Amino acid sequence: MSSVKSQNPSPLSSPRQRLTRDARHRQLLDVSWQLISQEGTEALTLGRLAEQSGVTKPVVYDHFGTRPGLLAALFMEFDARQTAIMDAALDRAASSLIDVAKVISSSYVDCVLTQGREIPGIIAALKGAPELEKIKHDFEAVFIEKCRKLLNPFSGPEGTPSAGLWGMLGAAEGLSNAAVNGDITPAQAKNELYEIIISMVERSLRKS
Known part of the structure; x- marks a missing residue:
């Protein structure tokens, strides 16, 4: 992906198209x-x-x-794509902790990398307006609950802790952005997130 901004980009689609x-x-x-x-x-x-x-x-x-409405639509499309990638990977994976942790870490990072540098910018914009922050938080909460259900069978009696799951999500976002920016490799981002997930589940077992 080129990082050079076009000074006078041509229209990205043909004008006056009659579309549904x-x-x-x-x-x-x-x-x-x-x-x-x-x-x-x-x-x-x-x-x-x-x-x-x-x-x-x-x-x-x-x-x-509105512009916030447009940004929200883009974020929702990204979220839907991320969910589809994770669900497809889960269908192919075995049902062990190692496999589930790999799916969560790989699918999150891969989806952000697929979308490129657009996603960090959209996420930053979502943090700038209360209505957008709520949309982002609502989708994050759904993702957290999805991960909780996936990891609970391997966790202690009290399940996977909410604090750990939210910490995992923050790490996932930060690591993915670092991979997009070239600060770390995609493999490093996935491996670090995988280790965070495994460590979180192991801590829950030690508390039982």
Whole structure:
């Protein structure tokens, strides 16, 4: 992925295309991801999206309402992709702690890497507005509960601790971002997150 920002990028789609509402929605999301990739999250405004998509501003407003609405839609798409990657990996994996921990760590990091530098920017933007922070927190809570159910069979009688799970999620986000930025390798990010998960479960067993 090129890190050089285009000074005068050409429109990312052909103008005046007649699309169904669903197809237009898909186009707008695709152009949004491309804009963030090329120019960063701050460049993504509804007006800029309309210009690059070859539509009028009212069309974009009709789909997303506000810029926070657009950012929320992008984050929800990322979350859905991450869930699909994890579920597919779980279907292929054995049901041991080692396998489950590997699936959680690998699928989280892989999904962020697949989306590239766009995700850290979107997550940072989500932290800037209360309504977006709530959306992010709600999806994080769902992810936490998913991991709890996966890890509880291997944990102590009290289950996997909430503090450990939230700490794991914070580490997952930080490690993935470091891998995206090239500070560490993807393998290092996955291995560190895997060790954090194993350690969390082992601590719960020692408390039993």
